[in-house]
Amino acid sequence: MPSIVTDFNQNIHMVYNHRGNSGWDIYYLKLDTSGNMVIPPEKISTDLNDMTPHLAMDSLYYLHAVWEQQDAECLIYTKMDLSGNFIIPPIRVVITPPASHPVNVRIATDRNNRIHLVWMDQRIGSEDIYYKRGENYQSIGEVGIKRLIIPNLSCSPNPFSSFTRIPSYEKDDFALADITGRLVGKYKGAKIGENLSAGVYFIISQNTKLSPLHIVKIK
Numbered sequence: 001m002p003s004i005v006t007d008f009n010q011n012i013h014m015v016y017n018h019r020g021n022s023g024w025d026i027y028y029l030k031l032d033t034s035g036n037m038v039i040p041p042e043k044i045s046t047d048l049n050d051m052t053p054h055l056a057m058d059s060l061y062y063l064h065a066v067w068e069q070q071d072a073e074c075l076i077y078t079k080m081d082l083s084g085n086f087i088i089p090p091i092r093v094v095i096t097p098p099a100s101h102p103v104n105v106r107i108a109t110d111r112n113n114r115i116h117l118v119w120m121d122q123r124i125g126s127e128d129i130y131y132k133r134g135e136n137y138q139s140i141g142e143v144g145i146k147r148l149i150i151p152n153l154s155c156s157p158n159p160f161s162s163f164t165r166i167p168s169y170e171k172d173d174f175a176l177a178d179i180t181g182r183l184v185g186k187y188k189g190a191k192i193g194e195n196l197s198a199g200v201y202f203i204i205s206q207n208t209k210l211s212p213l214h215i216v217k218i219k
Helices: none
Strands: 003-006 012-020 023-031 037-043 050-057 063-069 074-080 086-094 103-109 115-124 126-134 173-178 183-188 199-205 213-217
Touching: 003 050, 012 050, 012 063, 023 050, 023 063, 063 103, 074 115, 086 115, 086 126
Parallel strands: 050 103
Antiparallel strands: 003 012, 012 023, 023 037, 050 063, 063 074, 074 086, 103 115, 115 126, 173 183, 173 199, 199 213
16 A cells, blocks of 8 residues: 655655565655656665555654564654655654554644644544654754754854845755645755745755755745
8 A cells, every 4th residue: 555745846745555575564755747757666664574664754754664673563663854864764663562453543734744644543443543643853863864964054044034044054955835735946055935825835946865954934
């Protein structure tokens, strides 16, 4: 069962389960708007018989995936960037006991980027619906498995009324997306946001090591 989301560039991110010689595994895949593979299928699960993944994206453009690990009767969660690199490697978030045969898991993020899980299990005999909430802080403890996360961008001023700039990145190119994830323009780091309407935006670096930067234009 595949699950799919799109990012601010309309790239497609997908997770799905695939049966190999030793059991079921979870794979991640990234496509462009024409269906061409940007990142070919890559295994992200670590154990046998992982099933029914579900995928969500938060407002900072991090991917959150969850799936069932049938042999261990638990749910597995991972957090990735838009290049499929682990920010939080696969970990157990619902474990037996007390859960019993957790299935049909779904994940969502709210506007504060908190993580919400819902699933069904049989811990009290009949199959019931259960809910769990988790936080989503970017802290020093969240270190990438494939590479280290370097410090986030910063800009000045922020909020701003005319334009803002990114110190040390004045000659670099940046994309700008609105709060819905729609791309609204491309700018040099020396002058970002000119001629935009007032609102909330995200600066996205072409360097995928840098997290998107939240900015506010006030008039």
